[in-house]
Amino acid sequence: MLLAVAAPLVLALAIGAYDDYQAASRDSLLRSLVLAAVAILLALLIAFALLRRIGDQVRRIANTARRVAAGATGERARIEDIAEVAEVATQLNAMLDAQERRAFALARESEFRVAVAHLSQRALAGASLDRLRDEATASVTGVLRADSCKVIDARPGRTPAGIGEATLERAAAVAIGGRDEPFGELRVQRDGPRGFDSDEMEFLGAMANVLALAEEKREVELQRDALGQERSLLLERLELQLERMPIVCVLFDERFLVSYVNPAAERTFGWGHDEMTRRHPFETFIPPERYAIVERLFERLRSGEYVHASGEGLRKDGTRVLLEWVNTPLHREDGTFIGMMSMAQDVTERVRAEEAIRDLNAELEDRVVRRTAQLEEANKELETFSYSVSHDLRAPLRHIDGFARRLEGSLTGASATALRDLSIIRIAAKRMGELIDDLLALSRTSRTALEVRRVDLGALVREVADQVPPELGAPEIRWRIGTLPAVLADASLMRIVLQNLITNAIKYSRKRSIAEIEIGALRSPQGETVVFVRDNGVGFDMCYKDKLFGVFQRLHREEEFEGTGIGLATVRRILHRHGARIWGEGEPDRGATFSFTVNLAEVQG
Amino acid sequence: MKEGRILLCEDSPYDVELTCNALARLRVSNPIDVARDGVEALDYLCRRGQFSGRAPGNPVLVLLDLKMPRVDGLEVLRMIRADAALKTIPVVVLTSSREEPDVALSYQLGVNAYVVKPVDSEQFVDSVGRLGLFWLLVNEAPPAGGARG
Secondary structure (H helix, E strand, O other): OHHHHHHHHHHHHHHHHHHHHHHOOHHHHHHHHHHHHHHHHHHHHHHHHHHHHHHHHHHHHHHHHHHHHHOOOOOOOOOOOOHHHHHHHHHHHHHHHHHHHHHHHHHHHHHHHHHHHHHHHHHHOOOOHHHHHHHHHHHHHHHOOOOEEEEEEOOOOOOOOOOOOOOOOOEEEEEEOOOOOOOEEEEEEOOOOOOOOHHHHHHHHHHHHHHHHHHHHHHHHHHHHHHHHHHHHHHHHHHHHHHHOOOEEEEEEOOOOEEEEOHHHHHHHOOOHHHHOOOOHHHOOOOHHHHHHHHHHHHHHHOOOOEEEEEEEEOOOOOEEEEEEEEEEEEOOOOOEEEEEEEEEEOHHHHHHHHHHHHHHHHHHHHHHHHHHHHHHHHHHHHHHHHHHHHHHHHHHHHHHHHHHHHHHHOOOOOHHHHHHHHHHHHHHHHHHHHHHHHHHHHHHHHOOOOEEEEEHHHHHHHHHHHOOHHHOOOEEEEEEOOOOEEEEEHHHHHHHHHHHHHHHHHHOOOOOEEEEEEEEEEOOOOOEEEEEEEOOOOOOHHHHHHOOOOOOOOOOOOOOOOOOOHHHHHHHHHHHOOOOEEEEEOOOOOEEEEEEEOEOOOOO | OOOOOEEEEOOOHHHHHHHHHHHHHOOOOOOEEEEOOHHHHHHHHHOOHHHOOOOOOOOOEEEEOOOOOOOOHHHHHHHHHHOOOOOOOOEEEEEOOOOHHHHHHHHHOOOOEEEEOOOOHHHHHHHHHHHHHHHHHHOOOOOOOOOOO
């Protein structure tokens, strides 16, 4: 500038001077020289002023620099008007800006680090989560110069708090904890033109991390506590069980001295806890004859073997108990033997009971053998009896009848009374023969062995019905035979049952013009299968129903209906041998029904 | 009618009478010899003892009661069947017993027939008479073998 001002002046002067020189006048030359001198003086003044100004500006810049060097902050050089000085000032300012920024950044970085370190320390020191959160949010608010900072809890069961009523855009949030299942969120909000830069976000992240770690630590602690509680609960229960259970429990230490006995052990052995503990079991409940065996057992247990044993224990009063032991050796992880836990069950009673049962069984077997022998004897006697009955009683009967007949024949011209008397003798003899036969038949049904097998009742009924002589019954018999099941029974005895029942049905209904006989099977309410034979004959009075099955018991007169009264007794005896029941229902002149239970051969669906 | 002899082994005299009566009623006229127990029966068959003077020749029919004193019917039957000279003789058991063991054993020992004596006299006559008729008339007797001399 100076040059710009000075140059034309000098040039003008120079030109004037030249002009003047050309004019070669002394006045003009003097004038020119004076002008030149004035011009130079002016120029010097201007230059001097300029220099002074530059000097001032430079000095100002230098002062600024000095002040900054002395530690002032925020100082900036004024941008002076002189270009070069302005340039220097600008550069200085830029440098100062940069320096300040760096300082700021460093300071902030340091602030961040301090804040994070402080929070970490607090977390390590065991501050509660709530306090940590409060401190974290306060610290973040301070460090970031934020308007607010909150921790939003992301866990279920807690209602998240909103940021605030007004919607502000200047907010940042960082998850506390893992991305998948964060504990929550650290939210910060700051009014103003700037958002949050990356360093600030990094700081936020670091604080969130500390909180996350603190949360995790708490979770682990909670789990550990829970486990600890569980374990102590288990231990408590175990202790309780040991104390309460009826099973003897004895703990031994590594020298096999008793360290603990439970109440069951005290009861079983008769010694108290203090009498048994701190002593070797040989001094108390192990009887002398078992010392050697038990010594060997201890050795095996020491080497880690699990041993079960059974043997006698000695009570304080000198009596013995029989015990079954389960022994578990206890070792540390490194294999050192630290003792043993033994549980035992008092089996004295059980063994005694078993022996008693065995004795009882042997006795029962004995009794059964003897009883069977007795029964066989009785049976044999019965057989002999039946045999002689069949022989010895019949012979005289035969003679009575035979000779009465001869007498009849030889009594020509005898009175009607005499002849009648004779015939009665014969009839009586014959009757007696029938009774004997029936009795023998009845006894036979008891004696013969049951051969139980599958019997088709339907077929059997038809067979028996066909074999009944027709003159026995009514002129016309209407049969209604239902489906009868296959049953488990002795075939020949079942035949006798059906013969008797069907013959009875036919016989007692013969006074009808049309006899109706129904034979069928049904299911009783109790689930039994019942076979019945029903007729529409003369029936019977139910008040005599208990006499129905008596031996030689009859409910009708001999003149009306022949018979010995053994049929139903035989039937009942046979059915009883099968484990079945029979009963009769009837009404005078309205027929009768006889029903009996059967065992089905197959289960009917 | 062949003139073979009938041996009736029966201990009861009444039964003897009734049996002979029945046979007579149906006109069985063969002579009837009676043995009162097993010993006599065997003596007769072997022609010894009180029967040593008997004419040789087996009876054409033996009616055998089972229940006899000393030696019973089954024993006699066994002896008869065991003896070569006697074993072809037709033997009919005529007894009161209907007991199965008796029947079974009799057949096992080789009896020809087993008849139970009915109590009723009509039936008795009927049974025994017809029995006689069958064995003496209808049935072919075994060829006469000589009795042991």
